[in-house]
Amino acid sequence: MFKKLIPIIIATTICACSSSQQNTSQDTSRTVNTNSNIAEITQETILPCEDTNCFIQRHPEISPNEWEDFFSRVQLREDIVKTISRPSTSRPWYKFAQDNSGTHRIKNGTNFYKNNYQLIQRIAQEYGVDGEVITAILGIETNYGKYTGSFKVADSLHTLAFYFPKRAEFFQDELGEFLLMCKELNRDPFSFSGSYAGAMGMPQFMPSSYRKWAKDGDGDGFADIWNNKADALASVANYLLVHGWQKGGRITIPIYDNNLFILDELSEEKTALSRTVRDLRNLGINIPQEIDDNERAFVYRLETAPDTFSYHLGFNNFYAIWKYNNSRLYVHAVSQIAAGIYANQ
Numbered sequence: 001m002f003k004k005l006i007p008i009i010i011a012t013t014i015c016a017c018s019s020s021q022q023n024t025s026q027d028t029s030r031t032v033n034t035n036s037n038i039a040e041i042t043q044e045t046i047l048p049c050e051d052t053n054c055f056i057q058r059h060p061e062i063s064p065n066e067w068e069d070f071f072s073r074v075q076l077r078e079d080i081v082k083t084i085s086r087p088s089t090s091r092p093w094y095k096f097a098q099d100n101s102g103t104h105r106i107k108n109g110t111n112f113y114k115n116n117y118q119l120i121q122r123i124a125q126e127y128g129v130d131g132e133v134i135t136a137i138l139g140i141e142t143n144y145g146k147y148t149g150s151f152k153v154a155d156s157l158h159t160l161a162f163y164f165p166k167r168a169e170f171f172q173d174e175l176g177e178f179l180l181m182c183k184e185l186n187r188d189p190f191s192f193s194g195s196y197a198g199a200m201g202m203p204q205f206m207p208s209s210y211r212k213w214a215k216d217g218d219g220d221g222f223a224d225i226w227n228n229k230a231d232a233l234a235s236v237a238n239y240l241l242v243h244g245w246q247k248g249g250r251i252t253i254p255i256y257d258n259n260l261f262i263l264d265e266l267s268e269e270k271t272a273l274s275r276t277v278r279d280l281r282n283l284g285i286n287i288p289q290e291i292d293d294n295e296r297a298f299v300y301r302l303e304t305a306p307d308t309f310s311y312h313l314g315f316n317n318f319y320a321i322w323k324y325n326n327s328r329l330y331v332h333a334v335s336q337i338a339a340g341i342y343a344n345q
């Protein structure tokens, strides 16, 4: 027998988006209670599967017996729901940078780069992705592989899949991907550790990312992103490549002497390569001569001190890194660490 995972009480059926084409039942605010007195969660979403039968039917690649074994062993982590439910506050750049791209991070990155120089060069050449950038991503994700997370991935994904309605669809998919990954690797699901959100190994890949984009960098037939530097570096490089990285392309440049009103407006637009440099020049933005009119770019700004901003153009390779982590601050930090490692060679 499967234990009942998610007793759900429908708190209200008020729909805040009547113009939506979605089934209105998908816009239901719900309160999830569990037997373990977990914090009540109210979100405008629906759990894609409310019981194990539904979930198992959606994931027939794993047998019911295997799922039963998994659910009998997995633990609910209330602390994870509490952590992920905290309102997110966007930190200004001047605080984010202290934690993520300071001199310590660059110094450690320089050491990592020097100690693994041949390996990084080989992988950078193979994928056409700058070795400093690959290194910087491992640096910001896990301090170059030192801190890869101590939560059991099985517990994290199960908890978020069934007790965090806001992202249930995403985490239920990841839970299915995780069990498939374990089956493909012939590994016990409870042998993997990672972040509280289920990100794994030196590059902090989610299970779906692992299955799609992880690479074996040392030729032993196993993409070991947990313990093997070559595999971790190759996997990051491959991720960037398949998400549009262009060899030798620009990541970001600062821009100066501009109409701040226009720049502020443009920096509010979504992160996308929807404009060309020509478009931006036609809007009156001063962009250095050497940038080609046809290159694609967008404007972003960083709060460098309270109410003080610097303005930048993000190019194609900025966007490729942004696909790794949807945060402009993250990408800018990666570019700074990479530049610091490059400068220290």
Ligand SMILES: [Ca+2]
Pocket (backbone or CB within 6 Å): 216, 217, 218, 219, 220, 221, 222, 223, 224, 228, 231
């Ligand atoms: Ca390997």
